Amino acid sequence: MKRSIKRLVAFVFLFLALNNTTAQSIPDSLAQKIDKLFSQWNNPNTPGCAIGVVRNDSLIYAKGYGMANLEYGIPITPETIFHMASVSKQFTAYSIVLLARQGKLRLDDDIHQYLPWFPDLKEKITIRHLLNHTSGIRDQWQLLAIAGTRLDDVITQDHIVKILSKQQALNFKPGEKYSYSNSGFTMLAEIVKAVTGQSLRRFTDSAIFKPLGMKQTHFHDDYTEIEKNRAYSYQRKNLFTFSNSVLSYSNAGATSLFTNINDLSKWVMNFYTPVAGTAADIDQLVQKGKLNNGVELNYALGISSDTYKGYKQYSHSGGDAGFRTYLTVLPELKMGFMVFSNLAEVNTYEKTYQLVDLFIKDTSAKVNADIRMDSSRAIIKDEGRAKNFTGDFISEDGAQFSFVLRNRKLYWERYGNSDLLYPGLKDSFTVARSPEIKFVFSTTPGKSVLVNQYWPDNKRLLVKYATDSIQTDNQLQMYAGLYYCPELDCKYTIVAKDHELILTSNKYNDSKLKLVGKDHLFTDYWWMRHLKTISGNNKKIIGFEVNDGRIMHLRFNKIQ
Template identity: 30%
Template structure:
């Protein structure tokens, strides 16, 4: 009996001690947020239906010395997408739509791309639609230009090509969630922010959460957002992207915590909806896609996790929910220079066991075959990846064939079969296969994914060749023009909103626009240039006609 009493005394004493250690551990992660005259944020952690940690740091407004508190409102950026996804889920549960419907059923103005884009594609970021921020940038819109949903929809309806076939790839894009908001408005006949407040925020008692696309309004309790331009010197950051559906939800840490707890402990009437948000589907190839409906569904050190982050202006945000462990972590901040993922990961480790499988880092020994210098030298040259638009150099030096990257780092290529090499000096297995009788090189990863390169002639263009790249180029999809011209023996581009920028030739008919975009020229049967395709970030091959 005495031993049982002692056991329970130890248990009672150790539990508060462990709790305090966890609090101290979390507190230590945010010591930099306690500096004077600095912005900061709010951190909340809930475990097994108890708020374990709740603290506010720094200033919501530096000039007026207004501190952040637990009711301070922050912009949550792309974390907004899960609320838009919930709106779609509720409409499906009400029988108003199906996520497998073609979007043209609700958005008839959209171009028909040959293969249907479904609502499911929009939710999973697998539609192939070009990303709206990049479309605006390429069209000549600048930071500070106010961008609305109407502007985005106008450009999206003018698009006649996709980045890829629907369902074949995952590419994160705001465009799909802007269209989802439009679908919600078209079905409900209500404005998006009012419907979301009535159907989601109010029923879930998220009373401080709202959608706002009008920056001219004076709103209380909202933090100003900042970026640090030099140590301890901050300036405010304004964002004039007024689009909703993909962003522009404002909320408090406590409201987001209420929301995130529904992934672990939903009420009966919300259980199906929150489960549906975690729907995962595979790509057309069968490859896994871990983006559900507005949230990433993955694992951290072997623990099932639902998560999303956000960034808009100087605001940064992150939400982790571990449904099987009833653990929720929310961090909202009003400055750019922080490491929320790292902090959220470290908080997670204070609560979770490492359930991940131990993977041996020992790579299998490489068994090289004998070969001679002449056999190796035939592989030398520059190789171009036409999908991701970058080159690699293969060269022979000191009796070894080398694979050189753009950052000047290199790896030895060890011959293991005829036309086949394994890359040395790295912690993963990469095999290079040179195709016989072609100029192609296939880089094969451990998961059998293949990256293809093609050998090209690396020589500087003549002045006559540079002249062929000049001219005026117009995009119907963006309703904008670029002028390409020669000045002092160099190529330049010009846009009325950006001014001049230098252009570099990477290889024949492939040019870099100051590292911001890649243009690929197209020629007719006679060899004359008829236009060019531009690729940048989440835009692929947007066509410009030569005028």
């Protein structure tokens, strides 16, 4: 009886698998290579992937692997609707581009012209800053999480607007750095609404999706709305089972596009044969951003703009809950590649480029990937001076590096990696394998050792710290207390207990704190992994800042 059931299940899945592929126009041998890439998820017991390959004006290959819904045994097909996460951003950006062409706004307009609710932080923030992730505005997801909102809670557009309207400072001066900020794209959706009187969902439906015939696509701004044929979101529970990864977003702009392989293929074609908008609009969408110092970014307007194998490419990834998505368009070849998944562990970036590599050859100028090390260039003449630069360093945002001297050569070590450094002028060093990364060492009058790290679109300052300072219980007690954030109206408590520091709140499980040096605390929370303590004139701790990832200088004051 059990064998009969297993045979039946296998037969049903085989039947479904034969019906989850569009009519293909590629050789069988190539289709088999694609199947091999996704074979891990080609069964009825796992979530999986949907893939698509576009050439010229056709979707030449599309297929689903695994299940859209494990509870009801519904397989993934090219028609399966996926939540696209940050792949959504290019549609929000394109809405702004279309409105700019209509003369309803300009990319260099101050955002306060359209968003009077956003606080005046004494800096001009433009629409272009939002589009390029150079605004300095703190990221909405981290702000919400710090305030106590879990990302699997219901999160509405109004909820995000309210928390953004209370920001009291920027991460940095607009245009000074690139730092990915989902907040900017929620604000762009609100600008679309302010200019047109329509929600982003309604505007994109009329201006983009209907002209392209994308009938199964929309911004899903109401989590209670029923959507037929949608994939559900999963994460791995253990080796053999999965659990639901809940997503209840009722917001749009940074995320929340619902679409499928068949529909998104039409958007791919719009990059090189525009139907919604014009070629000039596409050129505007993929124009690279620039920092105030003139450094050009690889990020354009809601989409990355660079090259792959010698060809121009426009691409973006996405990840929310268990959804992982990736899209890349190679306009010179009139091709596009898509991989969507409803399982958090799937690396859709890697799988997309494995798929691309089956179709295109490398035409880029050949560069020896194994850069040969010139040991003679790495020899340090003044070894005694170089010893001052060795040790452990930490940055304001919590990056931890070490510099080690071995055989008269200096090495940069971090997170299990080691890189040889070439000495330059005035205590400067460059990374042998990546000469665009530079370190400049200096010493303060108080004998503190500092190092400035530079790379193409950013920089940071690191300070040397002692690793052998053991804290007594009395010293740990200095960190203990109740800390309050006026911007987010939330509290956390640090407790000294059993020779350790514990971070606790009413919303989350407790987290042990790791003390690095005297000023840096590290937590287990993804939303505030690094805290930098603030001391008063009497050297007593009066607060801390959350300096981590997309949040900088978020102040908590010690009130007890």
